[in-house]
Amino acid sequence: MAGSQETSDVHDLRSALARLREHPGHLLETDHPVDPIAELAGVYKRVGAGGTVERPTRTGPAMIFNNVEGFEDARVLVGLMADRDRVGLLLEASPRELTQRMARAVKDAISPVEVGPAKALCQQVVHRADDPGFDLRKLLPAPTNTEQDAGPYFCLGLVLSSDPEGKKGTDVTIHRLCVQNKDELTIFFAPGWHIDAFRKIAEGQGKPLAVSVNMGLDPAIHIGACFEAPTTPYGYDELAIAGGLRGRPVELVDCVTQPEKSIAAAEVVIEGEILPDVRAAEDQNTHTGHAMPEFPGYNGPANPALPVLKVTAVTTRTDPILQTLVGPGEEHVSLAGIPTEASIYNACEAAMPGFVTEVFAHRSGGGKFLAIMKVRKTNAFDDGRVRQAALVAFGVYSELKNVIMVDEDVDVFDTDDVLWAMQTRMQGNRDVIAIPGVSGHVLDPSQTPGYDPTLPAKGTTSKTIYDATAPYHLRDEFERAHFHEVDPHPYAPDLFPEPDGGQGGGPDGDGDGRTDSGRDSSQTRVKRSHHD
Structure with a gap:
């Protein structure tokens, strides 16, 4: 590109x-x-x-x-x-x-x-x-x-x-x-x-x-x-x-x-x-x-x-x-979310080079409320840097409400994979950190004193870090099962028209690991001149 x-x-x-x-x-x-x-x-x-x-x-x-x-x-x-x-x-x-x-x-x-x-x-x-x-x-x-x-x-x-x-x-x-x-x-x-x-x-x-x-x-x-x-x-x-x-x-x-x-x-x-x-x-x-x-x-x-x-x-x-x-x-997810990702990525790269490798502003938050961040741990000290990176994200983008932190083996663009990490690498009493009374966004109906009387004004919220990364000292116990890499093309040529060389899939572009098979590929051509 x-x-x-x-x-x-x-x-x-x-x-x-x-x-x-x-x-x-x-x-x-x-x-x-x-x-x-x-x-x-x-x-x-x-x-x-x-x-x-x-x-x-x-x-x-x-x-x-x-x-x-x-x-x-x-x-x-x-x-x-x-x-x-x-x-x-x-x-x-x-x-x-x-x-x-x-x-x-x-x-x-x-x-x-x-x-x-x-x-x-x-x-x-x-x-x-x-x-x-x-x-x-x-x-x-x-x-x-x-x-x-x-x-x-x-x-x-x-x-x-x-x-x-x-x-x-x-x-x-x-x-x-x-x-x-x-x-x-x-x-x-x-x-x-x-x-x-x-x-x-x-x-x-x-x-x-x-x-x-x-x-x-x-x-x-x-x-x-x-x-x-x-x-x-x-x-x-x-x-x-x-x-x-x-x-x-x-x-x-x-x-x-x-x-x-x-x-x-x-x-x-x-x-x-x-x-x-x-x-x-x-x-x-x-x-x-x-x-x-x-x-x-x-x-x-x-x-x-x-x-x-x-x-x-x-x-x-x-x-x-x-x-x-x-x-x-x-x-809206694209317009708001991709700049959000870039802002968080640049800030984390400046603060801790090479630690945060990917950021995805998820559609469920409209590109504003939820960020999924992938980190690369190399030592025990990095367990603390996970949460520091989340705090950097909150500091660089004030409308962000929730951050989910995941390891390198998790696809941030695949919601099922992120939820899997949350189920197997997170305990609510130790890995969920709430930061109350922080400025957020006035269009979230839960960010009102009517919803939570402890909030001082509309647009104030509790921000949350979900640390779904494995502790560094237990990393071997959290290694995923590895499968033999095989080129699927000869077996399923309609699904894999080109050999992928064992590279595996990347994001398909819709942000949740789905394929494009549901996309309407038809194009009705306009019948009049548009002076284009």
């Missing part, structure tokens, strides 16, 4: 889709009509959402819906990164090596560059909010995930903004954006997000904060934007990580109506400003009491007072593709 400094032929969303078309089973295109309100997500729940989505669901292809009801020329893409195998194809790494690939990109970061109007593909079509008849709701088919959603959402809107005081540069973050009327969105900020700090500075000055919302991007941009502090501290421009992944800088252009930048190759850009001292209920139009299903798998409560983003323009490429995701699906 290419190194992090090799220029890739994937440079925007369309080139990413072109790559997937070369790999059967990873992209399904349909002309069957679909309603963006609940139906589109309902279809993808069955086709390929995965993650913490209500069962039945599965790992499957990304989907392009070419016939979105109520939108004559709109296309919607969902699930681009809802499969670890597919992320590997798009980022040029094996599924098992994505952690290290992302870890190198942080070290090899390349800052974005500004380019002129000639390269502003995102501005091939411009809709100004002050034009008669402008209505965001008729321009872009923002979907809802469920019938209880507060409203239509842009779920993969990468918000770009800059420090109003000019001290901390530019930041990019994916935010929950609910469409409220023809030119207004509400925007949700989790505690500590850097663009919210920019907003508060501007609001303190009585000024709006200029932003661009960028959608339909090179997947390297979206996944690079999901790193968090301390890996990317306040003032760090995460677009530089995408530059490190691709070996070339992300290109930015001046917005049409705002003193801000947008991503030149984006399919869709919403330009606007976050208004000072203006708040709105997230479900003001529906009164459902719910926001949308988030990564833990629950419909969270609608926020009664969120900042308001006033839209001043929508700019697009010709025949644009609107990109979305299913909130609790496997795509």
Whole structure:
């Protein structure tokens, strides 16, 4: 696979889709009509959402819906990164090596560059909010995930903004954006997000904060934007990580109506400003009491007072593709989890080189709550370093809730193997360590004083280390039974079409040791020109 400094032929969303078309089973295109309100997500729940989505669901292809009801020329893409195998194809790494690939990109970061109007593909079509008849709701088919959603959402809107005081540069973050009327969105900020700090500075000055919302991007941009502090501290421009992944800088252009930048190759850009001292209920139009299903798998409560983003323009490429995701699906696991893995891996490598060899942010925690870490013990002192590594992980990623530590002979990507280690190499009274009263994540419904009255506030939790490693002095008693290595190809050629040379299996890409046999390999070709 290419190194992090090799220029890739994937440079925007369309080139990413072109790559997937070369790999059967990873992209399904349909002309069957679909309603963006609940139906589109309902279809993808069955086709390929995965993650913490209500069962039945599965790992499957990304989907392009070419016939979105109520939108004559709109296309919607969902699930681009809802499969670890597919992320590997798009980022040029094996599924098992994505952690290290992302870890190198942080070290090899390349800052974005500004380019002129000639390269502003995102501005091939411009809709100004002050034009008669402008209505965001008729321009872009923002979907809802469920019938209880507060409203239509842009779920993969990468918000770009800059420090109003000019001290901390530019930041990019994916935010929950609910469409409220023809030119207004509400925007949700989790505690500590850097663009919210920019907003508060501007609001303190009585000024709006200029932003661009960028959608339909090179997947390297979206996944690079999901790193968090301390890996990317306040003032760090995460677009530089995408530059490190691709070996070339992300290109930015001046917005049409705002003193801000947008991503030149984006399919869709919403330009606007976050208004000072203006708040709105997230479900003001529906009164459902719910926001949308988030990564833990629950419909969270609608926020009664969120900042308001006033839209001043929508700019697009010709025949644009609107990109979305299913909130609790496997795509969130990829977007949040792989940067989590890389952050933990880099921090542990700096603290104790060579000790932590693999990290997997498991789908059951949405890529945020659960990490499985493999360690290499070489002496008795390493028994203590196991728990030290877990503490490093908690320190580098504040939203992490549980860590399972395993030995070198356990496959971190195979849930059954991890659970086996927990059953045979762990005693609850000595190997489970709870750390109470630590900051966590507000979207976990168990992290509330109502669930646990000892918690001081919502988003505070007890963090847990599960040490499922064998004690070093007893290592011989915990050696697994070894089988004779045989090439299975002659005996089962349909299952093993190529001799594996006795190498054994690696992760298949779905993160739990399953095969791809359930993936739909069909591809319905679109019938009209897309000007791609």
